[in-house]
Amino acid sequence: MIRAFWIELRRSPLRWALPVLIAIELGMLFGRNTDWIGVWPQASAAAQVPVAEMAILLSAAAAWSAARVQRADGIEQWSAVARPLWQREAVHLAATVVYGLIPLLVGAIAAAVVSVGTAGPGFLWPSYLLLGATVVIIAAALGHLAGRLTQSWLVPLLIGAGVYLGLLWFASSDTFSFSVLSGAPQVEITTPALLTRLALAVALVVAAVGFQPPSRSSWTEHRYRATVLPSLLVLLTIVGVMTAGPLRQGREPPDEPLCSDRVPQVCIWPEHRRHLAELTAIAERLEAVAASRLFVIPESFHEEGLRTPEDGATFPVTLGLWAAARGMAYGVLNASFGDESLCAPATAAGEEQQQEALTEMLEWLVARAWGGMRPADYHGGFDYDEEELRRVLRLPDDEQFEWARERITTAYEATCGA
């Protein structure tokens, strides 16, 4: 059998698709935002992202490959082979699956190599890679089954488009998604979700391998078993996936988060170790604003998920460092003017005036924390005068603080009266 497997591997039409699949994997891995480098769960998820995109080609090519017997008019010869049908099909499908797994493996190795220098302790999370492998097996098995079911030339097209659109469609569903876009350390794939998806992949493999082509015989007991049992198995595992709950759940925060030894302290998830120095610098730039005696700087800044909102404000890291700086600036505003220190505005005009003053001050704080204007990558939803902010940032510190004091006065006057 192992020799047959090598022959299948050498003869598979997917060998022509392999360079394309590897190019898709690596192109998509490094061709977009590379913030994942150096964060193990993010790197694992990033290696898995292109798999759903490869599925379109993989399932189409699997269908094309599986239909080879009919295509070559080899049904007579094929039915006379000594080995049982399911063994031959299993070897054939195995070769297809291997061609699907190689790009994922290449991507995972590449992600590990570029991450290992900066990521600190730990390694790629197997759960994300297993999820990717599951999608590879599902796409290959569905394609193989479709190719054997009918002899239409349209099958590769239909199964490829169907698998791809199905994966996209389900991606937004909590309980039936098969892929993730990123791997924040705050969440992890649940074991039941992963196991049920693997079970579905195995059931589809059984169906693809066990299927008996109609030309072979009448409705015998054997054919009944080879068709009805796998179908039931597939249905059962689909129900299993749907009842296994969401694909991912929140992780327990670590007992000892990774914290800087400066004041104000910055605490993050250990997986984000790579960003600690930059975040500490942001916190120190915020601390410099304390000289204005206008703001209360919190003693510590915590990343999302490390404490509950009742315990204090948190900031995100997964959305990029500018978003982190913004979250920390927001924490400063909250600590300074949170809850009771500002009155509730009495009129709509007052509320608008207060919002405008606070927005201007927030954006000024963010720019101070970040050390410059908003990067071009972030856009939309920010309504303030950028030219005015640039002008203010060029002023000496004293005049900037005076400008900020005016904003605060406006915010108070708008609500509590002069």
Next chain:
Amino acid sequence: MGRNRIWPGGRYSAVRWWLRTHRIWAVAVTQLGVAVVCAVWGGLEMSVPADTPQGSVNVALWVFLPVVAAIAIAIGMTGDMASFEERAARCLLGVEFGYLGAGLAVTALVLGVAAYLGGVGDVVPELLRNLVLWLGLALLSGRILGRSLAWVAPLTVVVPLDYFGYDARTQPHGWAIPLREFDAVTATVAVLVLGFGLGTTALTRWHGYAVRRAADRYAPRTRGD
């Protein structure tokens, strides 16, 4: 009468014969299915992984439908007698081009109506332009790899196109023609691609032989004779 000897029953039965051996009914069923999907879910936005700061971009389902419809038309060019048809009688080419024209027209009509019914009537120009563009690419793929492999090039291109086709502001890049709004430039590109696909389809294996024979005849003889 000469034609009748090759095509018993006259020209129209030849068309019927061609449609049957090419299983065009399957193509028609596929187009109907695509139209139904377009009418029901055409405007549905799906989050697609992309090279944007968010790592994804919302793409409406209708963007993918002309790819499927166009490939289906191109796959209709393959048939049970594909190897015989490579002999390329000129009247067969007429039937084939008639099929492509009629297939494109009917699909465009059905897809357009479906998009209108599905509440995405404003993207009908883009839908039809993309149908033309993808058909050109599918024909080209079928010409190079064999007609039943017309799906290879479009399905290989469509995924990286959606992935890399948007800039940081989630606006399509200039080169991402199928993602751009309809205008004269993108329409011209689509028509040119279709023209190229049709041209290469018309150049059959016989033309290759003819060119080679002519080259043999006029090439300076370096050995033999």
